[in-house]
Amino acid sequence: MTGLYAALDIGGTKIAAALADGDGTVLRRARVPTPRGGGTAVLDAAARLLDGFAAEDVAAIGVGAPGVVDPAGRVVSATDVLPGWAGTPVREALAERTGLPVAVVNDVRAMAYGEARAGAGAAFRRVLHVSVGTGVGGALTTAGELERGAHGTAGELAHLLVPERGPVPCGCGRRDHLEAVAAGPAIAATGDPAGAGGVLGRALAGLLAVLDPDAVVLGGGVAQIGAPFLDAVTAAFRAEALPPLRALPILPAALGTDAPLVGAALLAKRAVT
Incomplete structure (x- = not known):
C-alpha cells in the first residue's frame, strides 16, 4: 500500500x-x-x-x-x-x-470524519459537527466513527423549522428552515452574520437537548468569518440552552475548509x- x-x-x-x-x-x-x-x-x-x-x-x-x-x-x-x-x-x-x-x-459527514479523527473533535467522544456554507449541514460522530442513522440523515439540521423567514429559500424551497436564514446566501443577502449566528445558536439550544453530545464543532466557509458569526452562535446557545448544556464546548473546526478533504x-x- x-x-x-x-x-x-x-x-x-x-x-x-x-x-x-x-x-x-x-x-x-x-x-x-x-x-x-x-x-x-x-x-x-x-x-x-x-x-x-x-x-x-x-x-x-x-x-x-x-x-x-x-x-x-x-x-x-x-x-x-x-x-x-x-x-x-x-x-x-x-x-x-x-x-x-x-x-x-x-x-458534511466527510468533514465530520476529518474533524473527529484529526481535528477539533478528536478529544471528545460524541460530537455534533455543523457545517455552514452554501447550505447548512450536520453530522454526528461517536468515538471517531460516523453515525449514519436508519435513513442516512443522522445529525442533519438544514431543515429545522425556525420562526424567522429567510431572504433566500432553503435548498428544498422553503424559507422557514434554518438553511434559509443561516447559510451563506442568506448572509450575503442581509450582510448580517451575527443575526444568522444567533438563529443557529437558538436552533442548537433545542437540538442539543435531544442529542446531548459532548461538544459541537462548527465548520464550513461561513465559519471562516470568525468572531462575528461564531460569537453570536455561542452567545445565543448559552442564553437559550438548558442549564446542564450551557457549558458545552462549541469549537471552530481545526482543519478549516480542508476538513472534508482530510475526512x-x-x-x-x-x-x-
Missing part, C-alpha cells in the same frame, strides 16, 4: 481535490467551479481534477458529496443546491473513470486497509 490517497469535496459552487498521506495530511490541492448539467458533468469535472494526480501512486479515492448518500455510494436524495444530482451513482461512476477503489459519503482521504484509506 502506497499510503497516498485522493480526496474530492463536491459542492454547489466548487469541486476541490487533494492528495493526502495516510495521516490525512494534505500534500497537494486543486479546484474548479462546479459545472452545471447534472451528475455526469460534475463527475467528469471531478475525474479531470484527479487526472492531475495521475503521476502519483494513489491507492484509493474518498469523496464527500452533497445529498443523502446510500451505502453503495449513490445519491438517493439531494436539494437544488446541485441541480440534477439526485440519483447519481458516484462510487460506481468514479470507479469506472479512474479504475480505483472509491469511498463516498455525504460532504475523505481517511475514509479512502479505511476502505482499502
Whole structure:
C-alpha cells in the first residue's frame, strides 16, 4: 500500500481535490467551479481534477458529496443546491473513470470524519459537527466513527423549522428552515452574520437537548468569518440552552475548509486497509 490517497469535496459552487498521506495530511490541492448539467458533468469535472494526480501512486479515492448518500455510494436524495444530482451513482461512476477503489459519503459527514479523527473533535467522544456554507449541514460522530442513522440523515439540521423567514429559500424551497436564514446566501443577502449566528445558536439550544453530545464543532466557509458569526452562535446557545448544556464546548473546526478533504482521504484509506 502506497499510503497516498485522493480526496474530492463536491459542492454547489466548487469541486476541490487533494492528495493526502495516510495521516490525512494534505500534500497537494486543486479546484474548479462546479459545472452545471447534472451528475455526469460534475463527475467528469471531478475525474479531470484527479487526472492531475495521475503521476502519483494513489491507492484509493474518498469523496464527500452533497445529498443523502446510500451505502453503495449513490445519491438517493439531494436539494437544488446541485441541480440534477439526485440519483447519481458516484462510487460506481468514479470507479469506472479512474479504475480505483472509491469511498463516498455525504460532504458534511466527510468533514465530520476529518474533524473527529484529526481535528477539533478528536478529544471528545460524541460530537455534533455543523457545517455552514452554501447550505447548512450536520453530522454526528461517536468515538471517531460516523453515525449514519436508519435513513442516512443522522445529525442533519438544514431543515429545522425556525420562526424567522429567510431572504433566500432553503435548498428544498422553503424559507422557514434554518438553511434559509443561516447559510451563506442568506448572509450575503442581509450582510448580517451575527443575526444568522444567533438563529443557529437558538436552533442548537433545542437540538442539543435531544442529542446531548459532548461538544459541537462548527465548520464550513461561513465559519471562516470568525468572531462575528461564531460569537453570536455561542452567545445565543448559552442564553437559550438548558442549564446542564450551557457549558458545552462549541469549537471552530481545526482543519478549516480542508476538513472534508482530510475526512475523505481517511475514509479512502479505511476502505482499502
